[in-house]
Amino acid sequence: MIKLLNIFLLCCVVFLYNKSYYFNWNKAYIYRKPQVLYRFFKNKLPFLNKKKKTNFLKELYYLLNSYSTFIRAVDITRGKIYFIMEDYTRILYDNHIHSYREMLAHADIHSIFYQQYFTNKINIQLPRNYNPGRYRNEKFLESVYGHNLQEIKYNLVKINFFGRKVLFNKKNKAAFYLKKCRDELKEAVRKDRSLLRYLTNIKGTFNYRCIRHTKRLSAHAFGIAIDLDLSPPYYWKQYKFYKKKNNKISVYVYPDKIVRIFEKNYFIWGGKWYHFDTIHFEYRPEMFYNLTEK
Numbered sequence: 001m002i003k004l005l006n007i008f009l010l011c012c013v014v015f016l017y018n019k020s021y022y023f024n025w026n027k028a029y030i031y032r033k034p035q036v037l038y039r040f041f042k043n044k045l046p047f048l049n050k051k052k053k054t055n056f057l058k059e060l061y062y063l064l065n066s067y068s069t070f071i072r073a074v075d076i077t078r079g080k081i082y083f084i085m086e087d088y089t090r091i092l093y094d095n096h097i098h099s100y101r102e103m104l105a106h107a108d109i110h111s112i113f114y115q116q117y118f119t120n121k122i123n124i125q126l127p128r129n130y131n132p133g134r135y136r137n138e139k140f141l142e143s144v145y146g147h148n149l150q151e152i153k154y155n156l157v158k159i160n161f162f163g164r165k166v167l168f169n170k171k172n173k174a175a176f177y178l179k180k181c182r183d184e185l186k187e188a189v190r191k192d193r194s195l196l197r198y199l200t201n202i203k204g205t206f207n208y209r210c211i212r213h214t215k216r217l218s219a220h221a222f223g224i225a226i227d228l229d230l231s232p233p234y235y236w237k238q239y240k241f242y243k244k245k246n247n248k249i250s251v252y253v254y255p256d257k258i259v260r261i262f263e264k265n266y267f268i269w270g271g272k273w274y275h276f277d278t279i280h281f282e283y284r285p286e287m288f289y290n291l292t293e294k
């Protein structure tokens, strides 16, 4: 009898573990409220502990709010969670890779949120390898902004940025928010002319290239990043004494006003990375989840 009961219990566990849920957001009623999300998933993630479950729900909520029309569904199968994108790209939520280098190279959805981006002014030395926003899931970005050069080019629009025509991706309102930045920057320049030298002769936006010394596509390849003008560029690899000193210099030489305008419009700033890149601003709405509502 006990043996039979054991077998029955084992069957139950196997059944629950293998049960899959396919939840289609477009037809659903829930996705703007975290409480509703939580209620829906409450009993559907038996393979996650409480902390991991909370993280997953938070991250799902941030992504749904930042890319709502691009995420079709979430598929939970055999203890694994997949994001199904609008074009049916299937992306694993957590690949359980946690080392810094591997995470940069193989970022899953979960690693996008590995480090939190802060919008307040940083006046401490950043911890080693603290680079919020540098963990990008390429499949995710491709699915939103274009799968290849041809598709991305098709999604680019021209924007007049302080006298220069630049290309930016129109998907997910990226170009819309760059235009908004430009208008607010113009207003700021009117009050403070000294800002102008950072905004003219900019280094560029769209550039179908990989990140230096890697095979990963840069945010510039998707047309969602802009490099402003600053001479000399304070890029961590060019900064000779970087290892001996710290990256405070990148934070203090840059006008806060410009950073704040970009952040207000969902652009993260490369100056807030341990491996800093102070001319770099990148449209990443999901990094602002707990600060603003779109």
Ligand SMILES: [Zn+2]
Pocket (backbone or CB within 6 Å): 220, 225, 226, 227, 277, 279, 280, 281
């Ligand atoms: Zn850049």
